[in-house]
Amino acid sequence: MTLNDRITKFLYIITLTFLTLTGFAQMPIFKRYRIADIPGLGWLAEFYVTHSMHYIFAILLIGLAFYVCVDYFSDRKKEKRPTSQMYAKAVMISGLIITGALLVFKNLPGTPPYSPLIVSMLNLLHLTFCMLLLFYSLIILIIKKYLVQKTINDSDLLSEKKSYFQE
Amino acid sequence: MRPEITRRAFLKGSVIAACSIASTSSVARAAAAIKTGEPIATLIDISRCTGCEECVHACKEVNADKYPKPAKPFPKMYPKSVKVEDWSDKTDATERLTPYNWLYIQSATVDINGEKKELTIPRRCMHCTNPPCVKLCPWGASIQLDNGISRIDSDICLGGAKCQTVCPWLIPQRQTGVGLYLDILPAFAGNGVMYKCDRCYNRMARGEIPACIKICPENVQTIGPRDEILKQAHDLAASMNGYIYGEKENGGTNTFYVSPVPFDKLNESIEKGKGQPHLASVENSMATGDKLAMAMLVAPVAGVMGAAVRFYSMSKKRMIK
Structure with a gap:
């Protein structure tokens, strides 16, 4: 795996993890099920915080998706097969x-x-x-x-x- | 004996007649504006309110059929820390907002020209121009109409109370034991339905004005197209050397309070708490989200640029080889 692939994969995993967490946090479940009471997870019950975070990671995901697509099609050697x-x-x-x-x-x-x-x-x-x-x-x-x-x-x-x- | 018309009776009659003509024409103007479907706003002149609660009772009367009729006993909810919110035994409460009381009168004792005076303030949903309760409802139960009304659809709402948490004034109020959640997973998701002022959307759809405005004997509230009402609010504030609340709060609302005293003074004096909203200045809650949404447009460009840079550097390396 090239360095580019490693960085892309790392960013993808981080982005998807936080998008999932902050996405679920748009529903009022973390407070109800007291997950937000766990030290360090209180932010999950802050709707405006999770809303902004969801947008930030969405920006990253969109950027990453476009990067991967253009990178794939511009690779003349077509090293990676779909x-x-x-x-x-x-x-x-x-x-x-x-x-x-x-x-x-x-x-x-x-x-x-x-x-x-x-x-x-x-x-x-x-x-x-x-x-x-x-x-x-x-x-x-x-x-x-x-x-x-x-x-x-x-x-x-x-x-x-x-x-x-x-x- | 011929009835004698005294000067006093004549003047009293003339004033009543003039008032009714004025109020009828303002009602007609408002009704015409409502029919056009453009954003409608209300102006609340605090200096005129006497706190008679006519508006409160009119609101209760016309909206009675929209109030919750919960089935008891309530289903058990898990975890056990989830609280039941039941107002069905306190439907007459008028000292705060409840699922059965969407408008109440707040009072403040303030100094006006060195004289202590009690001001009364009708409080209800502000109907924000960009309402967080509507925008952030994960279920689509909170909706905004073309005429600027934000309302909660009691057939769809699950009672998660997110709308209350994101509302800068914590306006919506919850009633347990009613609504769609009972048909899904009552023990594990939802907790009833949220209720708040819907500015008599059904009356307005018929070209009528909201009940609280119609009943008011002091004509405290004026309704009409937002631009026109905002201008009126500025004119009124200028005439009494007063202040406006609701024009800039939370990025703008469709309710403009005009007061002869600053709102921070009123806010210090009023009783605040659950179902008793503040009068403090409010930043636009959706501003950060809106800015980030704009930044989202840059994301595809950044992605394409990144790939182009990589392509260029790779091509250069291959050429050197």
Whole structure:
């Protein structure tokens, strides 16, 4: 993995973690379930703080998404081939950005009022894309960590056994 | 015997007639403005209010069918620290805002030209021009109408009280045991419905003015197009050498209080607490979010620029190789 990839991945993980935390904090749940009472997590119940943080990390995510896209298409050697995983994540992140942008636009002063149905639908879609991305990433992580690693280990063991018998 | 008209009776009659003509024409003007659907604002002249509570009772009467009718016993909520908020046994309370009282009279004792005087102030939702309760409701239950009214849809609200927390005046009030949350997960999410002044949106939709304005015997409130009402507020403040509250508060509201004494003096004197809003100056709560939203437009450009810089440096390296 190149340094560029490492930095991009690190920023992506940090951004997604804080976006998820501050996104869930838009619902009044951290105070109700006393998570905000845990020392150091009081800010999770401060709606204006989490709202601003959500916007800041959204700026980072949008910047990062555009950076990764343009970087991919401008790479003449095409060192990285697109995988189905990449396509799936791209759809989910695009969904998050589009629904998020519509919600940000709604919050701007002077924007014509959205109907309650549209607001509820946008919020639910935004939440669904977030949950899908989280679960998908988690499943991929588990598969990589255990199944792929196990296969590698098994094949290593097999080659070790082979070399032992050959000797 | 022919009834004799005294000079006193004649003058009294003329004043009443003049007042009714004036109020009727102002009502007609307001109704015409309401029909156009443009932002409507109200002007509250504190110097005229006598604290008779006619507005409070009129509000209760016309909005009675919108008040909560909770089913008891309330479902158990988890964790146990979640508090029930029940006003259904105190529906007559008028000393503060409650789910059954969307307007109340606040009083302040102040010095005017060295004379102690009691001022009474009708308090209710300010109907902000960029209302945080509407913008930040995660469920879309709080809505803003074209005419500037912000109201909470009691069929959609889950009673999470975020609107109350983000309101600079903590206006919305919660009633447990009513609303949509009962049909979803009453034990784990939601806690009733939030209630506040909806500036008689249903009456206004019919071209009528809000009940509190119509009933007031002192014509404390004036309603009309926001620009016009704001101008009136400035003229009134200038005529009494007074002060305006609500023009700049929270980035601007659709309620303008005009007082002969500074609002920080009034704020010191009024009783403040739960359901009893302050009169302190308020910064625009949405300002930081709005600025960050603008910064969001730069994010794609920054991303593209970053990739372009990387592309340029990579190409340069390849050329050297």
